[in-house]
Amino acid sequence: MTFFDLARRNVSRHWLRSILAVTGIAIGVVAIATLGIMGNSINLMFNDMVSDVGDTITVSPATRSGTTELTKRQVDDITRAVGANRAIPFATTFDSVTVGETKSGAMIYAIPAKDIPFLLDMEAGAYPKDTGSGCVIGKTLAENSKDTGLKLGARATIGNETLRVVGVLEERGMGFDINPDSAVIVPYSWYSNHYDKDTYDQVIVKVRDVNDLDAVKEAIEQKMNRRENVVTVMDTRGILKEVFAAVDSITVFLMGIGAVSLIVAGVSILNVMLMSVTERIKEIGVLRSIGTRRSEVMRMFIYEALILGLVGAAIGGVLSFGTGYMMTAVFSGNPDYFFNPTSLLYIVFGMAFGIGMSAVSGIYPAWKAAHLNPIQALRHE
Amino acid sequence: METDRPGLITVDAPSEKAATSSTPILRFEDVSKIYPLPAGDVVALDHVSLTVEPGEFIAVMGPSGSGKSTLLNMMGCLDVPTSGKIYLSGQEISRMSDDDLTRLRRDRIGFVFQQFNLIPLLSAVENVEFPLVLTAGREESRQRAIEVLRMMHLDDALFSHRPGELSGGEQQRVAIARALVNDPDLLLCDEPTGNLDSKTGTAIMELLGRMNREEGKTVIMVTHDPRMTEYADRTIQMVDGRLA
Secondary structure, three states: OOHHHHHHHHHHHOHHHHHHHHHHHHHHHHHHHHHHHHHHHHHHHHHHHHHHHOOEEEEEEOHHHOOOOEOHHHHHHHHHHOOOOEEEEEEEEEEEEEEOOEEEEEEEEEEOOOOHHHHOOEEEEOOOOOOOOEEEEOHHHHHHOOOOOOOOOOEEEEOOEEEEEEEEEOOOOOOOOOOHHHEEEEEHHHHHHHHOOOOEOEEEEEOOOHHHHHHHHHHHHHHHOOOOOOEEEEEHHHHHHHHHHHHHHHHHHHHHHHHHHHHHHHHHHHHHHHHHHHHOHHHHHHHHHOOOOHHHHHHHHHHHHHHHHHHHHHHHHHHHHHHHHHHHHHHHOOHHHHHOHHHHHHHHHHHHHHHHHHHHHHHHHHHHHHOOOHHHHHHOO | OOOOOOOOOOOOHHHHHHHHOOOOOEEEEEEEEEEOOOOOOEEEEEEEEEEEOOOOEEEEEOOOOOOHHHHHHHHOOOOOOOEEEEEEOOEEOOOOOHHHHHHHHHHHEEEEOOOOOOOOOOOHHHHHHHHHHOOOOHHHHHHHHHHHHHHOOOOHHHOOOOHHHOOHHHHHHHHHHHHHOOOOOEEEEEOOOOOOOHHHHHHHHHHHHHHHHHOOOEEEEEOOOHHHHHHOOEEEEEEOOEEO
16 A cells, blocks of 8 residues: 555545546646647747748848938949848839829839849749840739739830830748839839939848858948948848747747646645645544654645646646647648647646646645644544 | 564564563653643643553543543654653653654554544555555565454455445454554554444453453553453553543
């Protein structure tokens, strides 16, 4: 007869009470694991976005420099600073786009024709050339303009000059550099002639090796901002770092909610254990009188709390697989994130927290039982 | 039933027993116990001195509140005196730590209670083996428990029954078996027949008498029933915390 055996028998003697306590822990574990997994999935989703554009540095005029434009010379300096990496300068404007009778407005990106293939992918048609008078349009713009006739091959008048739509871009989604889905992309040479401009708004630097990102940034800073802050250099990772920080806070907040439910479960175990001690005061007196040590009585009650915690955590762990998978699928749209080890770790964490919570809840009742006066305990009715 | 279990009378026990034959198993020296209560201190034991020789059968009688139970608790290392000294086989126990007193209870003292006080979650044989499992392996404990239960004339078929499934007399036999399983020197009984009919009570008293005569156990029994004193070598009367 071991103390573990005694604890186990007492748990099954009060089976209804035990089931309720176990249910509490299981719910707590499910809550903490599922909410953790949910936060982690969102995190992973952003992470995937970063790896898509993680090789990008943007260089724009510094806010305090008093200008919103980069000169040809500055762009040349940047191009030299980034060495073998490709620097893609561009300018933006907003202008009217007329197809046939229909006139509307659109964002215009002007990018050197030779650089466009390094930045954008075509879905249909060809890239525009510096020499020709062609432009390409974003996917969303193309889809939204079916009625107006702005499509591959159409002739569109931008400002007062007519260009032919030679290509439609692949959908790119929200980016940290440019958002071409609803825009018209024209060769920079055409833009320069048409608007009589030779400045740029921003330079996008595509870094060949992501590990060089910081070195390239440093090189640009060195070249451009040595004397005064002329340009602002940002990398997409830096921007996303802030997004991650926000997502992390959400995850912590969500897990906090889960933790609260586990603490409530812990209190219910504390309650069950205190009831168990009160009901068994006489039994504790007998155990002590026949030579059971305080530490052994304490162990017996801790075991009891641990049994409840272990069973609850095991059930909660199994259920978390289902709820975690479901939540991942719903919130991130990609259930595969659930099988990422960092997600699954939240189940282990939830279970460990549940077991730990039960053990902690068992300490006070166990201590109380162990320190009962054996004579008074024996007299207890 | 001498074994090499720690704390029990072991291989070198005969010489120890011989040495202790002149040493009283219990000696109270001017022992007082005062319980401080808000309404005023209660003197449960008032300068009690007494000596118990090994192998004695002593009945303790007295009205309720006369200090019989407190005396028994002190003898059983469940409580320590406010003043005075208590010696168990020459060893002073009045200032021992809780763990040391617990060890003494486990190894040298057997308790028999009026209400049997068996652990309801355990079967008869598990109740008996419990004190042994605290020190020894499970296998040998089970053997010894069965042996002692048979000594108590408990039907083998009842060994696996829980206390709730046993009659009062059967429960008290199991309780006595539990008290004896560690082969203690001292058997302390608090009204062991108080909850039994007279026929069963007599059978239990016969059993205790036999343990005293044949096994050499020192028995100290608190009782309200004067008839039970017939089994005792001597009777101690208590009044107001003193020996009358």
